[in-house]
Amino acid sequence: MTCTHRPEQAVIEPRGLVHKRRATRRTAQALIMMVMVVLPAFGHPSERPAEPTPSAQRDSQSVQHTHGTAHRDTRRSGFEFMSRATQTLQRHDDQNPAMLWVRDGERLWREPMGPGGKSCSTCHGASPTALRGVAARYPAWDEALARPVSLNHRISLCRQRYQQTAPASPETDEQLSLESVVALQSRGVAIEPVRDPRLAASLEQGRALFSRRIGQLALACHHCHDQNAGARLGGSPIPQAHPTAYPIYRLQWQAMGSLPRRLRGCFTGVRAEAPEPTSEVMVALELFLRDRAAGMPHEGPGVRP
Amino acid sequence: MRIRTLIDMPRMAKIGEVIAIRATIAHPMETGYRRDSDGARLPRNIIRAFHCRIGNREIFRADLFPAVSANPYLVFYHRVRASGELVFSWRGDQGFVHEERVSLIAQ
Numbered sequence: 001m002t003c004t005h006r007p008e009q010a011v012i013e014p015r016g017l018v019h020k021r022r023a024t025r026r027t028a029q030a031l032i033m034m035v036m037v038v039l040p041a042f043g044h045p046s047e048r049p050a051e052p053t054p055s056a057q058r059d060s061q062s063v064q065h066t067h068g069t070a071h072r073d074t075r076r077s078g079f080e081f082m083s084r085a086t087q088t089l090q091r092h093d094d095q096n097p098a099m100l101w102v103r104d105g106e107r108l109w110r111e112p113m114g115p116g117g118k119s120c121s122t123c124h125g126a127s128p129t130a131l132r133g134v135a136a137r138y139p140a141w142d143e144a145l146a147r148p149v150s151l152n153h154r155i156s157l158c159r160q161r162y163q164q165t166a167p168a169s170p171e172t173d174e175q176l177s178l179e180s181v182v183a184l185q186s187r188g189v190a191i192e193p194v195r196d197p198r199l200a201a202s203l204e205q206g207r208a209l210f211s212r213r214i215g216q217l218a219l220a221c222h223h224c225h226d227q228n229a230g231a232r233l234g235g236s237p238i239p240q241a242h243p244t245a246y247p248i249y250r251l252q253w254q255a256m257g258s259l260p261r262r263l264r265g266c267f268t269g270v271r272a273e274a275p276e277p278t279s280e281v282m283v284a285l286e287l288f289l290r291d292r293a294a295g296m297p298h299e300g301p302g303v304r305p
Numbered sequence: 306m307r308i309r310t311l312i313d314m315p316r317m318a319k320i321g322e323v324i325a326i327r328a329t330i331a332h333p334m335e336t337g338y339r340r341d342s343d344g345a346r347l348p349r350n351i352i353r354a355f356h357c358r359i360g361n362r363e364i365f366r367a368d369l370f371p372a373v374s375a376n377p378y379l380v381f382y383h384r385v386r387a388s389g390e391l392v393f394s395w396r397g398d399q400g401f402v403h404e405e406r407v408s409l410i411a412q
Binding site: 092093094095096097099100104105107251254255 | 307309310311312313327329331336374375376378
Protein backbone atom coordinates (compact mmCIF):
# COMPACT_ATOMS: atom_id res chain seq x y z
CA MET A 1 0.00 0.00 0.00
CA THR A 2 1.23 3.49 -0.71
CA CYS A 3 1.68 5.17 2.60
CA THR A 4 0.54 8.76 2.36
CA HIS A 5 -0.62 9.32 5.90
CA ARG A 6 1.64 10.07 8.80
CA PRO A 7 3.98 7.24 9.84
CA GLU A 8 2.41 6.69 13.27
CA GLN A 9 -0.87 5.84 11.57
CA ALA A 10 0.76 3.24 9.36
CA VAL A 11 -0.13 0.48 11.82
CA ILE A 12 -3.85 1.00 11.18
CA GLU A 13 -5.39 -1.34 8.60
CA PRO A 14 -6.92 0.61 5.65
CA ARG A 15 -10.34 -0.99 6.06
CA GLY A 16 -10.76 0.18 9.64
CA LEU A 17 -9.24 3.57 8.96
CA VAL A 18 -12.38 5.72 8.95
CA HIS A 19 -13.81 4.04 12.01
CA LYS A 20 -10.52 4.14 13.86
CA ARG A 21 -10.00 7.78 13.00
CA ARG A 22 -13.36 8.62 14.48
CA ALA A 23 -12.48 6.65 17.56
CA THR A 24 -9.13 8.39 17.72
CA ARG A 25 -10.85 11.74 17.54
CA ARG A 26 -13.16 10.72 20.35
CA THR A 27 -10.23 9.58 22.42
CA ALA A 28 -8.41 12.78 21.58
CA GLN A 29 -11.33 14.85 22.83
CA ALA A 30 -11.38 12.88 26.03
CA LEU A 31 -7.63 13.35 26.32
CA ILE A 32 -7.95 17.10 25.93
CA MET A 33 -10.49 17.11 28.74
CA MET A 34 -8.10 15.04 30.79
CA VAL A 35 -5.26 17.46 30.26
CA MET A 36 -6.89 19.94 32.59
CA VAL A 37 -7.43 17.29 35.22
CA VAL A 38 -4.23 15.31 35.12
CA LEU A 39 -1.70 17.86 33.95
CA PRO A 40 0.11 17.78 37.27
CA ALA A 41 0.19 13.98 37.17
CA PHE A 42 2.36 13.90 34.11
CA GLY A 43 5.46 15.64 35.25
CA HIS A 44 7.16 18.94 35.02
CA PRO A 45 6.34 21.00 31.92
CA SER A 46 10.03 21.38 31.17
CA GLU A 47 10.35 17.60 30.72
CA ARG A 48 11.26 16.66 27.19
CA PRO A 49 11.89 13.11 26.00
CA ALA A 50 15.50 12.37 25.21
CA GLU A 51 14.70 11.12 21.75
CA PRO A 52 11.68 10.67 19.50
CA THR A 53 9.94 7.45 20.43
CA PRO A 54 9.51 4.88 17.68
CA SER A 55 6.08 4.61 16.14
CA ALA A 56 6.27 0.83 16.57
CA GLN A 57 5.34 1.42 20.21
CA ARG A 58 1.80 2.09 19.11
CA ASP A 59 1.32 -1.53 18.15
CA SER A 60 -0.28 -2.66 21.35
CA GLN A 61 -0.43 -6.28 20.21
CA SER A 62 3.30 -6.60 19.96
CA VAL A 63 3.68 -4.85 23.31
CA GLN A 64 1.52 -7.38 25.07
CA HIS A 65 2.76 -10.57 23.52
CA THR A 66 6.47 -10.07 23.18
CA HIS A 67 7.93 -11.85 26.16
CA GLY A 68 8.55 -15.51 25.63
CA THR A 69 8.26 -15.20 21.84
CA ALA A 70 10.67 -14.42 19.06
CA HIS A 71 9.02 -11.07 18.20
CA ARG A 72 11.04 -7.90 18.40
CA ASP A 73 10.52 -6.39 21.84
CA THR A 74 9.00 -2.93 21.42
CA ARG A 75 8.59 -2.35 25.14
CA ARG A 76 10.34 0.68 26.57
CA SER A 77 10.96 1.57 30.17
CA GLY A 78 9.65 4.93 31.37
CA PHE A 79 13.34 5.83 31.63
CA GLU A 80 13.54 6.20 27.85
CA PHE A 81 10.70 8.74 27.85
CA MET A 82 12.52 11.06 30.26
CA SER A 83 14.72 14.06 29.53
CA ARG A 84 18.47 13.51 29.52
CA ALA A 85 18.77 15.56 32.70
CA THR A 86 16.35 13.29 34.57
CA GLN A 87 18.03 10.19 33.16
CA THR A 88 21.37 11.45 34.49
CA LEU A 89 19.80 11.98 37.89
CA GLN A 90 18.73 8.32 38.00
CA ARG A 91 21.96 6.95 36.54
CA HIS A 92 24.34 8.39 39.15
CA ASP A 93 23.81 7.21 42.69
CA ASP A 94 25.58 10.30 44.05
CA GLN A 95 22.87 12.43 42.42
CA ASN A 96 19.84 10.13 42.54
CA PRO A 97 17.62 11.58 45.30
CA ALA A 98 16.14 8.09 45.86
CA MET A 99 19.47 7.25 47.48
CA LEU A 100 18.52 9.56 50.36
CA TRP A 101 15.80 7.01 51.20
CA VAL A 102 18.19 4.10 50.61
CA ARG A 103 20.57 5.61 53.20
CA ASP A 104 17.76 5.68 55.73
CA GLY A 105 16.67 2.17 54.74
CA GLU A 106 20.16 0.84 55.40
CA ARG A 107 19.99 2.31 58.89
CA LEU A 108 16.51 0.84 59.51
CA TRP A 109 17.75 -2.53 58.25
CA ARG A 110 20.01 -2.81 61.29
CA GLU A 111 17.79 -1.05 63.83
CA PRO A 112 16.21 -3.42 66.41
CA MET A 113 12.49 -2.84 66.96
CA GLY A 114 9.63 -4.26 68.98
CA PRO A 115 9.73 -6.27 72.21
CA GLY A 116 11.89 -9.00 70.67
CA GLY A 117 14.51 -6.44 69.65
CA LYS A 118 14.61 -7.85 66.11
CA SER A 119 15.91 -5.99 63.09
CA CYS A 120 15.69 -6.93 59.40
CA SER A 121 19.29 -8.13 59.69
CA THR A 122 18.35 -10.63 62.45
CA CYS A 123 16.55 -12.82 59.92
CA HIS A 124 17.83 -11.67 56.52
CA GLY A 125 21.52 -11.20 57.32
CA ALA A 126 23.82 -8.27 57.99
CA SER A 127 23.62 -6.96 54.46
CA PRO A 128 20.45 -6.41 52.41
CA THR A 129 22.34 -7.86 49.40
CA ALA A 130 20.87 -11.23 50.49
CA LEU A 131 17.59 -9.98 49.00
CA ARG A 132 18.94 -9.74 45.46
CA GLY A 133 16.21 -10.52 42.94
CA VAL A 134 13.37 -10.28 45.45
CA ALA A 135 11.99 -7.00 44.12
CA ALA A 136 11.87 -8.53 40.60
CA ARG A 137 9.43 -11.26 41.69
CA TYR A 138 6.86 -9.19 43.62
CA PRO A 139 3.82 -9.00 43.98
CA ALA A 140 3.92 -12.57 45.31
CA TRP A 141 1.67 -14.96 47.20
CA ASP A 142 1.46 -14.55 50.97
CA GLU A 143 0.69 -17.83 52.75
CA ALA A 144 -0.82 -16.33 55.90
CA LEU A 145 -3.18 -13.94 54.12
CA ALA A 146 -3.79 -16.39 51.23
CA ARG A 147 -3.63 -13.58 48.69
CA PRO A 148 -1.01 -11.78 46.60
CA VAL A 149 0.82 -8.89 48.26
CA SER A 150 3.11 -6.17 46.90
CA LEU A 151 6.70 -5.82 48.09
CA ASN A 152 5.78 -2.75 50.15
CA HIS A 153 2.91 -4.65 51.79
CA ARG A 154 5.20 -7.65 52.39
CA ILE A 155 7.68 -5.41 54.22
CA SER A 156 4.86 -4.04 56.35
CA LEU A 157 3.63 -7.58 57.14
CA CYS A 158 7.15 -8.69 58.01
CA ARG A 159 7.51 -5.80 60.43
CA GLN A 160 4.10 -6.48 61.99
CA ARG A 161 4.84 -10.19 62.44
CA TYR A 162 8.41 -10.04 63.71
CA GLN A 163 8.80 -6.52 65.10
CA GLN A 164 5.23 -6.06 66.34
CA THR A 165 4.92 -2.70 64.61
CA ALA A 166 1.52 -1.22 63.78
CA PRO A 167 0.30 -1.64 60.16
CA ALA A 168 1.91 1.17 58.15
CA SER A 169 0.69 3.11 55.14
CA PRO A 170 2.81 2.32 52.06
CA GLU A 171 3.67 6.00 51.79
CA THR A 172 5.45 6.45 55.12
CA ASP A 173 9.12 7.30 54.87
CA GLU A 174 10.07 4.14 56.79
CA GLN A 175 8.16 1.86 54.42
CA LEU A 176 9.53 3.62 51.34
CA SER A 177 13.08 3.59 52.75
CA LEU A 178 12.98 -0.17 53.33
CA GLU A 179 11.33 -0.78 49.97
CA SER A 180 14.04 1.35 48.31
CA VAL A 181 16.85 -0.59 49.91
CA VAL A 182 15.28 -3.92 48.85
CA ALA A 183 14.62 -2.61 45.33
CA LEU A 184 18.24 -1.47 45.02
CA GLN A 185 19.44 -5.08 45.42
CA SER A 186 17.57 -6.07 42.24
CA ARG A 187 19.07 -3.46 39.92
CA GLY A 188 19.55 -5.04 36.52
CA VAL A 189 17.70 -8.24 37.44
CA ALA A 190 15.09 -9.21 34.82
CA ILE A 191 11.53 -8.82 36.10
CA GLU A 192 10.07 -12.32 36.45
CA PRO A 193 6.87 -13.34 34.70
CA VAL A 194 4.03 -14.50 36.96
CA ARG A 195 4.29 -18.32 37.11
CA ASP A 196 2.75 -19.19 40.50
CA PRO A 197 -0.63 -20.86 39.71
CA ARG A 198 -2.13 -19.36 42.89
CA LEU A 199 -1.66 -15.89 41.32
CA ALA A 200 -3.50 -16.76 38.10
CA ALA A 201 -6.92 -15.44 39.16
CA SER A 202 -5.47 -12.17 40.40
CA LEU A 203 -3.39 -11.79 37.25
CA GLU A 204 -6.50 -12.17 35.10
CA GLN A 205 -8.34 -9.64 37.28
CA GLY A 206 -5.51 -7.18 36.68
CA ARG A 207 -5.47 -7.89 32.95
CA ALA A 208 -9.22 -7.22 32.75
CA LEU A 209 -8.90 -3.99 34.74
CA PHE A 210 -6.17 -2.72 32.42
CA SER A 211 -8.55 -2.71 29.45
CA ARG A 212 -11.80 -1.88 31.26
CA ARG A 213 -13.18 1.64 30.81
CA ILE A 214 -13.38 3.39 34.17
CA GLY A 215 -14.26 6.78 35.60
CA GLN A 216 -16.28 9.69 34.29
CA LEU A 217 -13.94 9.97 31.32
CA ALA A 218 -14.57 6.29 30.50
CA LEU A 219 -10.96 5.56 29.67
CA ALA A 220 -9.06 2.32 30.24
CA CYS A 221 -5.35 2.12 31.07
CA HIS A 222 -4.66 0.72 27.61
CA HIS A 223 -6.15 3.74 25.83
CA CYS A 224 -3.24 5.87 26.98
CA HIS A 225 -0.49 3.39 27.74
CA ASP A 226 -0.91 0.98 24.79
CA GLN A 227 -2.70 2.97 22.09
CA ASN A 228 -1.14 6.36 22.76
CA ALA A 229 2.18 5.54 24.39
CA GLY A 230 4.82 7.92 23.08
CA ALA A 231 2.22 10.60 22.36
CA ARG A 232 1.88 13.61 24.64
CA LEU A 233 -0.63 14.47 27.30
CA GLY A 234 -0.43 18.04 28.54
CA GLY A 235 3.02 18.36 26.97
CA SER A 236 4.40 15.31 28.78
CA PRO A 237 5.16 12.04 27.04
CA ILE A 238 2.85 9.12 27.85
CA PRO A 239 5.01 6.14 28.84
CA GLN A 240 4.11 2.49 28.24
CA ALA A 241 3.32 1.84 31.93
CA HIS A 242 6.03 -0.67 32.75
CA PRO A 243 6.69 -0.43 36.50
CA THR A 244 10.42 -1.05 36.21
CA ALA A 245 11.77 1.52 38.66
CA TYR A 246 9.52 1.43 41.74
CA PRO A 247 9.65 2.83 44.30
CA ILE A 248 10.36 6.07 42.47
CA TYR A 249 11.56 9.53 43.42
CA ARG A 250 9.09 11.60 41.45
CA LEU A 251 10.21 15.16 40.80
CA GLN A 252 6.60 16.31 40.83
CA TRP A 253 6.04 14.78 44.28
CA GLN A 254 9.42 16.04 45.52
CA ALA A 255 9.51 12.74 47.36
CA MET A 256 9.67 8.98 47.12
CA GLY A 257 6.43 7.18 46.28
CA SER A 258 5.05 3.71 45.66
CA LEU A 259 3.40 2.22 42.57
CA PRO A 260 -0.11 2.46 44.15
CA ARG A 261 0.45 6.19 44.64
CA ARG A 262 1.35 6.57 40.97
CA LEU A 263 -1.66 4.48 39.92
CA ARG A 264 -3.89 6.64 42.11
CA GLY A 265 -2.81 9.59 39.95
CA CYS A 266 -4.13 7.80 36.86
CA PHE A 267 -7.36 6.72 38.60
CA THR A 268 -8.17 10.27 39.68
CA GLY A 269 -7.02 11.52 36.27
CA VAL A 270 -9.84 9.64 34.57
CA ARG A 271 -12.10 10.65 37.48
CA ALA A 272 -12.45 7.17 38.90
CA GLU A 273 -12.28 6.18 42.54
CA ALA A 274 -8.84 4.76 43.33
CA PRO A 275 -8.75 1.44 45.20
CA GLU A 276 -6.97 1.28 48.57
CA PRO A 277 -3.19 0.87 48.18
CA THR A 278 -3.09 -2.60 49.76
CA SER A 279 -6.43 -3.80 48.34
CA GLU A 280 -6.65 -6.94 46.21
CA VAL A 281 -7.74 -4.88 43.19
CA MET A 282 -4.63 -2.72 43.42
CA VAL A 283 -2.33 -5.70 43.83
CA ALA A 284 -4.05 -7.45 40.89
CA LEU A 285 -3.22 -4.47 38.70
CA GLU A 286 0.36 -4.42 40.01
CA LEU A 287 0.63 -8.12 39.29
CA PHE A 288 -0.54 -7.70 35.69
CA LEU A 289 1.85 -4.78 35.17
CA ARG A 290 4.73 -6.90 36.50
CA ASP A 291 3.84 -9.74 34.12
CA ARG A 292 3.56 -7.26 31.25
CA ALA A 293 7.05 -5.96 32.04
CA ALA A 294 8.54 -9.45 32.49
CA GLY A 295 12.07 -9.71 31.19
CA MET A 296 12.76 -5.97 31.41
CA PRO A 297 15.57 -5.06 33.79
CA HIS A 298 14.61 -3.73 37.22
CA GLU A 299 15.90 -0.15 37.69
CA GLY A 300 14.59 0.71 41.13
CA PRO A 301 14.77 2.89 43.03
CA GLY A 302 14.44 5.20 40.05
CA VAL A 303 13.66 8.81 39.23
CA ARG A 304 10.63 9.90 37.21
CA PRO A 305 9.42 13.36 36.19
CA MET B 306 14.39 10.53 59.79
CA ARG B 307 18.05 11.38 60.06
CA ILE B 308 19.64 14.13 58.01
CA ARG B 309 21.01 12.59 54.83
CA THR B 310 23.08 14.16 52.07
CA LEU B 311 24.52 13.15 48.72
CA ILE B 312 27.68 14.83 47.49
CA ASP B 313 28.92 14.12 43.99
CA MET B 314 32.42 15.41 43.18
CA PRO B 315 35.79 13.97 42.21
CA ARG B 316 38.04 13.14 45.18
CA MET B 317 41.17 13.86 43.10
CA ALA B 318 41.72 16.59 40.50
CA LYS B 319 44.51 18.37 38.66
CA ILE B 320 45.51 21.88 39.72
CA GLY B 321 43.73 24.34 37.42
CA GLU B 322 41.00 21.85 36.56
CA VAL B 323 37.37 22.96 36.86
CA ILE B 324 35.28 20.40 38.73
CA ALA B 325 31.52 20.10 39.12
CA ILE B 326 30.25 19.71 42.68
CA ARG B 327 26.70 18.47 43.26
CA ALA B 328 25.15 18.55 46.70
CA THR B 329 21.73 17.21 47.70
CA ILE B 330 20.20 17.20 51.16
CA ALA B 331 17.00 15.55 52.39
CA HIS B 332 14.82 18.38 53.64
CA PRO B 333 11.03 19.02 53.41
CA MET B 334 11.39 22.74 52.47
CA GLU B 335 7.95 23.46 53.95
CA THR B 336 6.98 26.84 52.51
CA GLY B 337 4.95 28.25 55.39
CA TYR B 338 2.08 28.99 53.02
CA ARG B 339 0.35 25.61 53.21
CA ARG B 340 -2.33 24.58 55.68
CA ASP B 341 -3.05 21.16 57.12
CA SER B 342 -6.42 19.38 56.91
CA ASP B 343 -7.67 21.33 59.97
CA GLY B 344 -6.83 24.66 58.35
CA ALA B 345 -3.91 25.39 60.64
CA ARG B 346 -0.94 26.95 58.92
CA LEU B 347 2.11 24.68 58.64
CA PRO B 348 5.07 26.61 60.03
CA ARG B 349 7.77 27.49 57.56
CA ASN B 350 10.68 25.08 57.64
CA ILE B 351 13.17 25.78 54.88
CA ILE B 352 16.91 25.87 54.44
CA ARG B 353 17.90 29.53 54.30
CA ALA B 354 21.54 29.34 53.31
CA PHE B 355 24.09 27.00 51.82
CA HIS B 356 27.85 27.56 52.00
CA CYS B 357 30.83 25.69 50.68
CA ARG B 358 34.27 26.57 52.01
CA ILE B 359 37.83 25.37 51.70
CA GLY B 360 39.64 26.47 54.84
CA ASN B 361 38.60 30.10 55.34
CA ARG B 362 37.86 30.67 51.68
CA GLU B 363 34.24 30.58 50.61
CA ILE B 364 33.95 29.00 47.16
CA PHE B 365 30.16 29.01 46.81
CA ARG B 366 27.17 30.43 48.65
CA ALA B 367 23.43 30.33 47.94
CA ASP B 368 20.37 31.77 49.64
CA LEU B 369 17.32 29.54 49.46
CA PHE B 370 13.68 30.61 49.48
CA PRO B 371 10.27 28.93 49.91
CA ALA B 372 9.97 28.35 46.15
CA VAL B 373 12.93 25.95 46.19
CA SER B 374 11.79 22.31 46.00
CA ALA B 375 12.14 19.75 48.76
CA ASN B 376 15.49 17.95 48.92
CA PRO B 377 17.36 20.85 47.28
CA TYR B 378 19.98 19.88 44.71
CA LEU B 379 22.72 22.43 44.03
CA VAL B 380 25.40 22.24 41.34
CA PHE B 381 28.37 24.56 41.20
CA TYR B 382 31.85 24.63 39.70
CA HIS B 383 35.22 25.11 41.29
CA ARG B 384 38.68 25.68 39.83
CA VAL B 385 41.06 23.55 41.88
CA ARG B 386 43.97 25.49 43.42
CA ALA B 387 45.24 23.21 46.16
CA SER B 388 44.38 20.16 48.21
CA GLY B 389 42.00 20.76 51.06
CA GLU B 390 38.87 19.79 52.85
CA LEU B 391 35.59 21.09 51.47
CA VAL B 392 33.10 21.98 54.17
CA PHE B 393 29.47 22.02 53.05
CA SER B 394 27.00 23.65 55.42
CA TRP B 395 23.26 24.03 55.31
CA ARG B 396 21.46 26.39 57.73
CA GLY B 397 17.75 26.86 58.04
CA ASP B 398 14.62 27.51 60.07
CA GLN B 399 13.98 25.90 63.44
CA GLY B 400 17.70 25.81 64.21
CA PHE B 401 18.56 23.51 61.33
CA VAL B 402 22.33 23.17 60.92
CA HIS B 403 24.18 20.45 59.03
CA GLU B 404 27.77 20.07 57.89
CA GLU B 405 29.51 17.60 55.60
CA ARG B 406 33.22 17.35 54.87
CA VAL B 407 34.90 15.92 51.78
CA SER B 408 38.64 15.89 51.13
CA LEU B 409 39.92 16.93 47.73
CA ILE B 410 43.43 15.98 46.61
CA ALA B 411 45.00 18.31 44.05
CA GLN B 412 47.73 16.83 41.85
